[in-house]
Amino acid sequence: MKKQDTSEQWESFMQNFILFLKGKDLKFTNQRKALALWVFNHHEHFTAEDLVIAFQSERWVSKATIYRTLSLLVEAGILVEENFNEGYKTYEFKFNRKHHDHLICQECGKVIEFENKEIEKLQEKVALEYGYILQSHTLKLFGLCSVCQRKGRPRRP
Amino acid sequence: MKKQDTSEQWESFMQNFILFLKGKDLKFTNQRKALALWVFNHHEHFTAEDLVIAFQSERWVSKATIYRTLSLLVEAGILVEENFNEGYKTYEFKFNRKHHDHLICQECGKVIEFENKEIEKLQEKVALEYGYILQSHTLKLFGLCSVCQRKGRPRRP
DNA sequence: TTCCGTGCAAATGATTTGCAGGACT
DNA sequence: AGTCCTGCAAATCATTTGCACGGAA
Secondary structure: OOOOHHHHHHHHHHHHHHHHHHHHOOOOOOHHHHHHHHHHOOOOEHHHHHHHHHHHHHOOOHHHHHHHHHHHHHHHHOOEEEOOOOOOOOOEEOOOOOOOOEEEEEOOOOEEEEOHHHHHHHHHHHHHHOOEEEEEEEEEEEEEOOOHOOOOOOOOO | OOOOHHHHHHHHHHHHHHHHHOOOOOOOOHHHHHHHHHHHOOOOOOOOOHHHHHHOOOOOOOHHHHHHHHHHHHHHEEEEEEEEOOOOOOEEOOOOOOOOOOEOOOOOEEEEEOHHHHHHHHHHHHHOOOEEEEEEEEEEEEEEOHHHHOOOOOOOO
């Protein structure tokens, strides 16, 4: 919470990104810096379109660069791609955050992050039963949040 | 396995589809019947493209009708849509099949279906903790199957 | 200076839709 | 007969790419 912490995180974050770029002989441009700063400040889920709106309106970073940079950030392990529902990708800040899964309200779209060690253990067990080495997983729970439950019959007419 | 069983399943399946259509004042056309028959015989995962290839080549059902019918089959509860990986949808036969989750090999793409009651119970518990009413879920485990483990270092160069 | 990056617009690929003639009930 | 359907081609939507110029190293 202290300003100092955030600033340190930022340093470490940016260093990480710069090293990643160097390792691939890529340049640390103003656009990449600006986009990295934006994602650093938006830990919630967002889409490419969100970035387009934020940056294209100021005539600052083009759509093409946004998509190209998002791919880099995913490759660098800074973001993860999620396919929640519709025909577009959702991104989530991952750098230095521990793994979690999602609980999604089908009515309002609200997303809650949760972590459950017991479930993870059972997943390992299942993988073993089938002779798999588990590398990663995705768990999404879809339901109705407490607010939407109260709104009565929530289905479309 | 007995012929009789399959035939009975088919009757029940088709009746179900016809009733669904009637309920929405939709017609049971030859195209819809042909597509329903195809999915009934393809319980594995498939894509819209698979159907296009199967039917367009014989100049029998158009792409537009395939997409429109897939939506109907999902609405009827006969198919479920999955977003496994890339930029297209995968469909899976659901009618009269019990729920299951997936274990996917990242090397060869093999998909194993599994069911784990303990995990499902814990999911209910998690949803409750956050005040959600659970409606459905998706659990995907990604890993290496036993065959691919033996092939040595399986990463791309 | 030398690549690499960027912006633009055009290309792509999956899926959707408008329209006019055809097929169920 | 009256709807609902289908096929076609054109339209969308998110995302990708080719190309010529501009900017980091």
